[in-house]
Amino acid sequence: MAAQSFDMIVIGAGPGGYVAAIRGAQNGLKVAIVEREHMGGICLNWGCIPTKAMLRSSEVFHLMHRAKEFGLKADGIDYDLDAVVKRSRGVAKQLNSGVGHLMKKNKVTVLMGEASLPAKGKVSVKTDKGTEELTAKNIILATGARARELPDLEADGDLVWTYKHALEPKRMPKKLLVIGSGAIGIEFASFYNTLGSDTTVVEVMDRILPVEDAEISAFAKKSFTKQGMKIMEKAMVKKLDRAKDKVTAHIEAGGKVEKLEFDTVISAVGIVGNTEGLGLEDLGVKVDRTHVVTDEFCRTGVDGLYAIGDIAGAPWLAHKASHEGVMVADLVAGKHAHPVKPESIAGCTYCHPQVASVGHTEAQAKEAGYDIKVGRFPFIGNGKAIALGEPEGMIKTVFDAKTGELLGAHMIGAEVTELIQGYVVGRQLETTEEDLMNTVFPHPTLSEMMHESVLDAYDRVIHI
Numbered sequence: 001m002a003a004q005s006f007d008m009i010v011i012g013a014g015p016g017g018y019v020a021a022i023r024g025a026q027n028g029l030k031v032a033i034v035e036r037e038h039m040g041g042i043c044l045n046w047g048c049i050p051t052k053a054m055l056r057s058s059e060v061f062h063l064m065h066r067a068k069e070f071g072l073k074a075d076g077i078d079y080d081l082d083a084v085v086k087r088s089r090g091v092a093k094q095l096n097s098g099v100g101h102l103m104k105k106n107k108v109t110v111l112m113g114e115a116s117l118p119a120k121g122k123v124s125v126k127t128d129k130g131t132e133e134l135t136a137k138n139i140i141l142a143t144g145a146r147a148r149e150l151p152d153l154e155a156d157g158d159l160v161w162t163y164k165h166a167l168e169p170k171r172m173p174k175k176l177l178v179i180g181s182g183a184i185g186i187e188f189a190s191f192y193n194t195l196g197s198d199t200t201v202v203e204v205m206d207r208i209l210p211v212e213d214a215e216i217s218a219f220a221k222k223s224f225t226k227q228g229m230k231i232m233e234k235a236m237v238k239k240l241d242r243a244k245d246k247v248t249a250h251i252e253a254g255g256k257v258e259k260l261e262f263d264t265v266i267s268a269v270g271i272v273g274n275t276e277g278l279g280l281e282d283l284g285v286k287v288d289r290t291h292v293v294t295d296e297f298c299r300t301g302v303d304g305l306y307a308i309g310d311i312a313g314a315p316w317l318a319h320k321a322s323h324e325g326v327m328v329a330d331l332v333a334g335k336h337a338h339p340v341k342p343e344s345i346a347g348c349t350y351c352h353p354q355v356a357s358v359g360h361t362e363a364q365a366k367e368a369g370y371d372i373k374v375g376r377f378p379f380i381g382n383g384k385a386i387a388l389g390e391p392e393g394m395i396k397t398v399f400d401a402k403t404g405e406l407l408g409a410h411m412i413g414a415e416v417t418e419l420i421q422g423y424v425v426g427r428q429l430e431t432t433e434e435d436l437m438n439t440v441f442p443h444p445t446l447s448e449m450m451h452e453s454v455l456d457a458y459d460r461v462i463h464i
Helices: 017-026 041-046 048-065 081-105 163-167 183-194 214-226 318-332 362-367 383-388 416-428 433-437 448-457
Strands: 004-011 031-035 109-112 114-119 122-127 130-141 145-147 175-179 198-202 230-232 235-243 246-253 256-262 264-267 271-273 305-307 347-349 354-359 372-378 394-400 406-413
Touching: 004 017, 004 318, 017 031, 017 081, 017 318, 031 130, 041 048, 041 081, 041 163, 048 081, 048 163, 048 183, 109 122, 130 318, 163 183, 163 264, 175 183, 175 256, 183 198, 183 214, 183 264, 183 347, 198 235, 214 230, 214 354, 214 362, 214 394, 214 406, 246 264, 305 318, 347 416, 354 416, 362 372, 362 394, 362 406, 372 448, 394 416, 394 448, 406 416, 416 448, 433 448
Parallel strands: 004 031, 004 130, 031 109, 130 305, 175 198, 175 264, 198 230
Antiparallel strands: 114 122, 122 130, 145 271, 235 246, 246 256, 347 354, 354 406, 372 394, 394 406
């Protein structure tokens, strides 16, 4: 059978791949997309979306326990873990089918199977019915990543879990150890702790949420500790001894090894790119620590071959992948494409309280040589936050003292993952402190704190 010919082939139908396919079709290209497991990829099926559904359940559970504060009565408050998981999986399934609909709507050819690149411009797909050969001048690698597993800490699905096991738990952990305090680890720690698990978080770095501003990390630690979480920083899990119904963790901290028992362990120690089995080495693609090396336009150095999303390196975020997908599809179509600026991509963690940030931390700005101005505003000074019963949190802004450029913004508190985009737009538009100070923010809203934080950086804050 003759090979099917396309203008563009996308390998991987996650948030980078399927968006690239849609944009390519919008640009008039003949597009095919190959997916080996689920339309929507890890993010939609086993990551961003189902975790948010589960975290929403724990958030409502937390609020139910605070009913009396709001003049309400709620007796016999409890949860049904199976029902929580069922709702989460239902949300993922709904969106999964939505991606399939979008492929049909945009006339994108979908092939379910395992892809490899036998030669430049060629894709071989192993499907249930056999092998299909495809050709295209432009191929986009969007194969994503998977959980990293460390020696002696490998998941078994019973006592030691990855994120997938944690999304479909067989039981509610009574005593839980979470290894790693990045976004994935902290979100699961927050979920299970809220539902009653005795939760310990171990972080090898000197603070939890290590990519965040140090002040935000410290605030988060204080909040999590107040909720009953145990936080161990500058600590490392050396090995796990597994027995029936329990795990003994050997945790090294301060030069000493402590043995602690848990019934469940969640390993959240990073990710590795899905680069195997594609034939990249034979094509001359450079791979560095499981991630494809690209330029600012996601070009691999092999003519017509691009890599986007998690496989192309940090930041490992769905919205970064989607934007890269659009950029490459435009580049392939001969349109003016805007490269992605990693420093202007927001990071969000949906724990309780939420954490969000964009740009330089205070320490990074100083290290880069900037003379800076820093503003802060607490949630306790905001009327809407108090009315919501969410007075804990803060917003921090970092400016270049010479030019007024917004270098970074960092938040912790209720709904900050929805607020951060205001600062993202500001950075994209090269907004200065004067523009932000002269902007009228609606009252009463949480967004007023964004305004006040800017004012504080220039000694003009009103409500503190």
